[in-house]
Amino acid sequence: MKRSSIYARIIVITTLVVAVCGFVICCFFNRSVTTVILVRHADKTGQNLNELGRERADELVHVLNETNISAIYTSDVGRTIATAAPIALQLGIAPTEIRDSEELVDDLRVNHIGKTILVVHHSNTVPDIIRELGVIQTVPDIPENDYDNMYIVTLRRNSLTQILKLEYGADTE
Numbered sequence: 001m002k003r004s005s006i007y008a009r010i011i012v013i014t015t016l017v018v019a020v021c022g023f024v025i026c027c028f029f030n031r032s033v034t035t036v037i038l039v040r041h042a043d044k045t046g047q048n049l050n051e052l053g054r055e056r057a058d059e060l061v062h063v064l065n066e067t068n069i070s071a072i073y074t075s076d077v078g079r080t081i082a083t084a085a086p087i088a089l090q091l092g093i094a095p096t097e098i099r100d101s102e103e104l105v106d107d108l109r110v111n112h113i114g115k116t117i118l119v120v121h122h123s124n125t126v127p128d129i130i131r132e133l134g135v136i137q138t139v140p141d142i143p144e145n146d147y148d149n150m151y152i153v154t155l156r157r158n159s160l161t162q163i164l165k166l167e168y169g170a171d172t173e
Helices: 002-029 051-064 078-091 101-111 126-132
Strands: 033-040 069-074 116-121 149-156 162-167
Touching: 033 101, 033 126, 051 078, 069 078, 069 101, 078 116, 101 116, 101 126, 116 126, 126 149
Parallel strands: 033 116, 069 116
Antiparallel strands: 033 149, 149 162
16 A cells, blocks of 8 residues: 555656646747847838839738738838838738837837837838847948848847848839
8 A cells, every 4th residue: 555655656746847847848948939020111202202112111011911010110200100001001000109229129128029010210220229139140231222121030038139131022222
């Protein structure tokens, strides 16, 4: 009788240890991934989008429609708002205007863990935002006539931030 009681305790303890180890492993490997998609505003003439810019903004709908975007951020400048407008309308999301890149990054890190976010900003702020998100690779400045870059930054807890550079719409170079 005592021997079976000892075996039962060993089985219970072993099961408990395996369950705890499984939980710890699941917590370690099941990190919430936050995806930040960054684009510069579309093609412009003066301060406003031109015809190519409006076409590029419409192309964002085609490219990003099924990416589960849960929030859209723009600067307070009309061309970033106009670039985001078609995808925002398609997804039923009201864009949030934030000019300060540090404030934007803080908001992304705190309020959007595990989600996909679109950021439409400027040639001089997109690289800054990418760096502030923790990307260690060098991100070159965006030339004044370059509008077709799309950067996808993935943030994982306890892991390096990664970046993928793509292009969308008509070539600009």
